[in-house]
Amino acid sequence: MEYVDLYLVHWPVSMKPGRYKAPFTADDFVPFDMQAVWEAMEECHRLGLVKSIGVCNFSCKKLQDLLSFATIPPAVNQVEVNPVWQQRKLRELCREKGIQICAYSPLGASGTHWGSDSVMGSDILHDIAKSKGKTVAQVCLRWVYEQGDCLIVKSFDEARMRENLDIVGWELTEEERQRIAGIPQRKINRALRFVSEHGPYKSLEELWDGEI
Numbered sequence: 001m002e003y004v005d006l007y008l009v010h011w012p013v014s015m016k017p018g019r020y021k022a023p024f025t026a027d028d029f030v031p032f033d034m035q036a037v038w039e040a041m042e043e044c045h046r047l048g049l050v051k052s053i054g055v056c057n058f059s060c061k062k063l064q065d066l067l068s069f070a071t072i073p074p075a076v077n078q079v080e081v082n083p084v085w086q087q088r089k090l091r092e093l094c095r096e097k098g099i100q101i102c103a104y105s106p107l108g109a110s111g112t113h114w115g116s117d118s119v120m121g122s123d124i125l126h127d128i129a130k131s132k133g134k135t136v137a138q139v140c141l142r143w144v145y146e147q148g149d150c151l152i153v154k155s156f157d158e159a160r161m162r163e164n165l166d167i168v169g170w171e172l173t174e175e176e177r178q179r180i181a182g183i184p185q186r187k188i189n190r191a192l193r194f195v196s197e198h199g200p201y202k203s204l205e206e207l208w209d210g211e212i
């Protein structure tokens with residue numbers, strides 16, 4: 001490829017290059033110099049190697065820090081978004097700053113070693129899906145889409161890939177949106193592996209700047 005469309009900083013963490021394995025040791029981490037990392041991303045953009053640059057897993061605070069020195073603001077913040085972790089505060093900031101939220105794990109990453117069944121197993125989502133003649137996955141994806149986020153859902157199953165695309169041409173009712181808004185919130189991908197007494201984040205509170 002001569003260029004990539006979108007290049008993202010995956011985590012607000014820097015580690016030595018090479019293979020790494022949790023739990024991390026003092027040797028694995030290097031300080032996260034956000035400004036230096038972003039300058040390098042901007043350089044990739046200037047060189048024409050990437051069309052757009054962005055970040056992932058940035059809290060409101062980290063985004064604001066980044067915006068204070070960025071000459072090219074991030075186009076995207078790719079973060080967990082699903083009915084169990086709705087990201088209202090972050091979405092408000094991103095809208096105000098013109099940053100597109102890209103929703104990962106929109107189904108709660110069920111079936112992965114770190115994911116949860118709390119989204120796909122939600123009674124509220126099951127009720128709504130049943131009454132609409134849709135699947136729980138479709139209700140989730142439609143809800144994310146209605147927030148104005150772009151979304152990445154993953155399936156290795158062709159029928160489910162087709163199901164996941166079938167979220168246009170119908171919508172949730174206001175009552176259904178209200179019910180989803182009332183679902184208790186809990187971040188699923190907390191990324192405890194990046195918390196270490198040796199690393200830049202000594203607690204989950206520090207990693208997510210309290211937005212957890």
Ligand SMILES: NC(=O)c1ccc[n+]([C@@H]2O[C@H](COP(=O)([O-])OP(=O)(O)OC[C@H]3O[C@@H](n4cnc5c(N)ncnc54)[C@H](OP(=O)(O)O)[C@@H]3O)[C@@H](O)[C@H]2O)c1
Binds near residue numbers: 056057106107108137
């Ligand atoms: N930037 C980041 O830090 C970050 C972090 C996490 C994830 N991501 C990205 O986000 C994307 C999606 O997230 P994810 O894989 O974590 O979670 P996800 O899309 O919420 O969930 C994937 C799981 O849901 C199942 N599934 C998919 N469609 C389904 C359907 N219609 N009905 C029932 N089950 C269904 C899949 O199983 P089957 O394959 O059997 O269908 C798989 O087990 C991935 O591309 C991933 O790389 C990014």
